[in-house]
Amino acid sequence: MSWTAAILTLFPEMFPGPLGQSLAGRALDADLWRCETHDLRSFGLGRHKTVDDTPCGGGAGMVMRPDVVDAALASVSRNDGASCVYLTPRGRPLTQADIRRYTAGSGVTLLCGRYEGVDERVLEARSVEQVSIGDYVLSGGETAALVLLDACVRLLPGVMGSAESGVEESFSDGLLEYPHYTRPAEWNGRAVPDVLLSGNHAAIARWRREQSERVTRERRPDLWAAHLSNTTHSSVQEG
Ligand SMILES: O[C@H]1NC=Nc2cccc(F)c21
Numbered sequence: 144m145s146w147t148a149a150i151l152t153l154f155p156e157m158f159p160g161p162l163g164q165s166l167a168g169r170a171l172d173a174d175l176w177r178c179e180t181h182d183l184r185s186f187g188l189g190r191h192k193t194v195d196d197t198p199c200g201g202g203a204g205m206v207m208r209p210d211v212v213d214a215a216l217a218s219v220s221r222n223d224g225a226s227c228v229y230l231t232p233r234g235r236p237l238t239q240a241d242i243r244r245y246t247a248g249s250g251v252t253l254l255c256g257r258y259e260g261v262d263e264r265v266l267e268a269r270s271v272e273q274v275s276i277g278d279y280v281l282s283g284g285e286t287a288a289l290v291l292l293d294a295c296v297r298l299l300p301g302v303m304g305s306a307e308s309g310v311e312e313s314f315s316d317g318l319l320e321y322p323h324y325t326r327p328a329e330w331n332g333r334a335v336p337d338v339l340l341s342g343n344h345a346a347i348a349r350w351r352r353e354q355s356e357r358v359t360r361e362r363r364p365d366l367w368a369a370h371l372s373n374t375t376h377s378s379v380q381e382g
Pocket residue numbers: 230231232233256274275276277278279280281282283284285287
């Protein structure tokens with residue numbers, strides 16, 4: 144059975160969206176992964192298929208009802224150990240380690256919220272992972288789900304050919320990637336760094352590592368601190 148994304152959403156027509164194109168799209172056509180959408184509206188209550196209600200305690204907006212979301216999750220319930228993830232700005236930051244974990248299994252169930260979010264009780268009752276893709280405001284979980292799925296699909300076997308292999312992709316060693324250059328050797332009065340044209344592969348690898356460390360230190364002090372503690376930790380262990 145192919146790696147399967149089960150997506151619970153009020154907007155099933157948003158999927159596979161951009162993931163139906165290019166590498167991910169070809170992988171979908173080749174059944175290397177599957178994208179199943181489940182319309183939350185079909186689990187709504189009464190004639191109008193209501194899925195939300197006003198927030199207890201007052202406040203603006205609407206909250207998605209726990210009974211509706213629970214029925215939707217129950218309809219998908221998988222016994223394959225797949226992670227169940229709720230995309231929300233209140234979640235912990237999504238990391239490449241999470242992506243590797245999700246792709247190591249048989250798939251993932253993604254719950255996409257709208258309005259002010261989902262009643263906390265169903266997230267607790269079903270031990271749903273709460274994950275954020277960043278500290279900014281989106282209109283719903285669907286675009287966040289597409290981001291998570293893009294990161295997963297590209298790691299699935301057979302999706303990224305060896306030519307595009309993102310082996311040196313950012314985050315795989317905890318550092319941001321080095322800067323990239325291609326032809327022409329000079330453009331707009333700016334030259335490609337000499338070392339990259341030297342043919343000295345050891346010097347190139349050293350330069351790239353130094354650049355990764357510099358960029359990470361300058362732009363992501365959080366990643367740099369984690370990198371230092373990991374490398375210090377490992378050197379002590381080897382000690
Ligand atoms: O990652 C978040 N960042 C900001 N807003 C969001 C809204 C819905 C889902 C989601 F993951 C997010």
